[in-house]
Amino acid sequence: MISPWRWLKRRSLAKRPFPAHWEPLVAKHFPFEAQLGAEERARFRRHLFVFANEKHFEGARGLEITDEMRVVVSGAAARLARNLPLGVYDDLVTVLLYTGAWERDGGIIFGEAHRWGLVVLSWDSVRQGLKNPFDGHNVALHEFAHVLDLADGRFDGTPEMESFAALHAWADVFSRHYFSLQEAPGRDKVLRPYGATNEAEFFAVATEAFFEKPRQMKQRHPELYAQLKRYYRANPAALER
DSSP, rough: OOOOOHHHHHHHHHSSSOOOGGHHHHHHHHHGGGGOOOHHHHHHHHHHHHHHHHHHEGGGGGGGOOOOHHHHHHHHHHHHTTSOGGGTTOOOEEEEEEEEEEETTEEESSSSEETTTTTEEEEEHHHHHHTTTTTOOOOHHHHHHHHGGGGGGGGGSSSOOOSSHHHHHHHHHHHHHHOOOSSSSSSSSSSSSSGGGOOHHHHHHHHHHHHHSSHHHHOOHHHHHHHHHHHOOOOGGGGGO
């Protein structure tokens, strides 16, 4: 449960006007916002503004955090959560940005979400994800999907559901699509093969595709699209023209 102090601070933040000097950054990096209805657009901006002011942003290895970094990362989080309660990211405390990717155990890492309230992102990778907003590959959306997945305490590909019936429907649809991707990960034209790694990665990859390739997902995987539409309370396919 949110503390009274935090609730009051958030209420105050939500009432403050959106910074005028952030307007060009939003227009540049989130062109989909112009297609949103007035209420949904206001919710997107409220989520972005609250996230940007509540979370601690830190640069690794001397990286200086700029307004652009803060707005772009917060906008990615808000893009997923714009129609969800403001508290969906309450357990996330810090966003740590590296300039580029980093190496661990012989592998190259572009982003990761941790259980202890931390998301780590490569700023170069975040910017790369914005260059092609229709390829279904966006590291910021991917990692914030992991944060939402963790809301129930586990990285298991199932975020908090509103009811047992919703959970049952989610499990049925997601398990079938996950196993199908595992059988032929390179044949799917909507979902990246990385989604076949495990259930958590499947949810994150499906989230990327839902927001960046919504029309294709709706056509090829209508049941999967319907479940994500229900969870995110959003219909990105309706925004494509």
